[in-house]
Amino acid sequence: MAILVITGTGTEVGKTVTTAAVAASALAAGRSVAVLKAAQTGVRPDERGDAEEVARLAGPVAAGELARYPEPLAPGTAARRAGRAPVHPHEIAEAAAKLATEHDLVLVEGAGGLLVRFDPAGGTLADAAGLLAAPVLVVTAAGLGTLNTTELTAREIRTRGLDLAGVVIGSWPAEPDLAARCNLADLPEVAGAPLLGALPAGAGAAAPETFRKKAPGWLAPRLDGTWDAEAFRVREGPRSFR
Structure with a gap:
């Protein structure tokens, strides 16, 4: 895997910490790693974002984000309310592909779940994964209710012909x-x-x-x-x- 897309079945399921663990394990195996946060929401300009948190935990990774919006909302909504340009799936794919020319592994972390919207056209992390033809890792919760959200996410990934x-x-x-x-x-x-x-x-x-x-x-x-x-x-x- 040169690029791995990491999504969750929802928010607060441990996606960022899991991304950090994947990065740390790859680094321990001697691989160079880049982490790309597609869009960061709910964080002030002076606060540490998810990509920076991954770097803090995992070690020397190249960490970056494509956009940051102040309100803790879906990226498309947060961009609209902030009056800022949204992030489009092709921008995510282009940034990840460029990083893949310079690193052994690129981890692309989404925001929330697979179908959270990034732009007014309804672009999602799934669309970016499709453009990249990259495998998708699903982070899920442990307890009651997780089977439904996990199966729905898995079905959508397969419906799109993704791995x-x-x-x-x-x-x-x-x-x-x-x-x-x-x-x-x-x-x-x-x-x-x-x-x-x-x-x-x-x-x-x-x-x-x-x-x-x-x-x-x-x-x-x-x-x-x-x-x-x-x-x-x-x-x-x-x-x-x-």
Whole structure:
């Protein structure tokens, strides 16, 4: 993978921390990494954005964003309300393709979910992934309700003829309930794609040195990690699975 598009099933599912973990694992494997935030919303000019947060946690990556809007809204809405130019899918694709000529891996992080609108024409991260012909990694929640949003996202990716790289649980609770435990088996089934990792809740609060050391253990080998999905399912799943 030269370019990997990272989306979530919604907001607050751990997308940025997962992007940081993927970046840290790639760096540990000796790869050069760039992180592109398609559009940053809800952050002041003097505040650290998601791409900068990835760099803080992961280490020496080239981090950038195409646009920043002050209100925490969908990028298209935030751009309109701010009276600023929106970001179009072809701009995302062009920026990512350029970075791919200079780095081994480019991580393109979206805003919210796959179909969040970026411009008045209804352009989305899915459109950018299509222009890039890049695989899509879906970050999802652990608990009740995640199966529906994960399956809908996976179906849309396939409908567009895109490659669904896999699914990562963005925040695995220290004390998972029955739904979360059962979802370890159900998520890859409804997605039709492998479970490629599970980040522990609060991973983003770790010191950067600790985060970088542990990140490969949260992700599967396809993402330059050492995480074993079956071993995790046996350990964390419901007793009937053990």
